[in-house]
Amino acid sequence: GSLEKTIINPTEKLLEILDKYSIKASFFVDSGYILKLKEYMKKFDVLKKDYDLICRQIQRLSKEGHDIQLHIHPHWEDSFFDGESWVFDINRYKLSDFSKVDIDKIVKRYSLILEDITSIKPFVFRAGGWCIQPFDQIADALYKYGIRMDSTVFPEGKNTTPAKSFNFTNAPATKSWKFLENPLIEDNHGRFLEIPI
Numbered sequence: 692g693s694l695e696k697t698i699i700n701p702t703e704k705l706l707e708i709l710d711k712y713s714i715k716a717s718f719f720v721d722s723g724y725i726l727k728l729k730e731y732m733k734k735f736d737v738l739k740k741d742y743d744l745i746c747r748q749i750q751r752l753s754k755e756g757h758d759i760q761l762h763i764h765p766h767w768e769d770s771f772f773d774g775e776s777w778v779f780d781i782n783r784y785k786l787s788d789f790s791k792v793d794i795d796k797i798v799k800r801y802s803l804i805l806e807d808i809t810s811i812k813p814f815v816f817r818a819g820g821w822c823i824q825p826f827d828q829i830a831d832a833l834y835k836y837g838i839r840m841d842s843t844v845f846p847e848g849k850n851t852t853p854a855k856s857f858n859f860t861n862a863p864a865t866k867s868w869k870f871l872e873n874p875l876i877e878d879n880h881g882r883f884l885e886i887p888i
Contacts (some may be wrong), residue, residue, distance in 0.1 A: 698745065747833070750809065766781045785876075791828070791831070795850075821859075824858065834869055840884045840886060842887070844888065
C-alpha cells in the first residue's frame with residue numbers, strides 16, 4: 692500500500708482517539724524505511740514526497756509530546772526501490788543476522804535519523820518482527836548508542852519460522868524486569884529494562 696494508507700492516515704485516526712482523551716503514546720518508528728526513502732528520493736521524486744510526509748508527521752508527534760523510539764527492521768539494508776515499488780529481500784530479517792560491525796553501523800544510523808528528525812535521542816528499542824534473539828549479538832551496539840530499554844517481548848510469544856524466529860514462552864510473568872544479555876532472564880544488575888508488550 693501507499694505511505695498514506697499504511698502509515699499517515701492510520702496514525703492520524705489513532706491521534707484523534709489519543710487527543711480526545713489527552714493521552715500521549717510511544718511510537719516505534721521503522722527508521723530503516725526513512726533512511727531508504729532519503730537514499731532513493733534523489734533518484735525518484737515520488738519518494739521525496741513520502742520522505743517529507745513521514746518526517747513532518749514524526750516531528751509533529753514529537754512536538755505534541757508523543758514519544759518517538761527506535762524500531763529496526765534491518766531487511767531494509769538489502770531492499771531497494773525499482774522505480775515503481777519496494778523490492779524486499781528478507782534473507783537477513785533479524786538484526787542478529789548481520790556482523791557485529793554491521794549491527795553497530797545499523798543501530799547508529801537508525802538512531803541518528805530519528806534524532807535528526809526530532810532532536811531527541813531514542814532510548815527504547817523494539818525489534819522488527821519481534822526478532823530480538825539472540826540478544827547478546829546486538830546488546831553492545833544498542834547500549835553504545837543510548838538504548839537502555841526494550842519493548843519487544845510479549846507473553847507466550849513464539850514464531851518458529853527460521854528467518855523470523857523468536858521464543859518468549861519462558862519470559863518472566865511480571866510487568867517489567869532488568870536483564871543483561873538475555874531479555875528472558877531477570878538480572879537485577881542488568882543494564883537493560885524490559886517493558887513487555
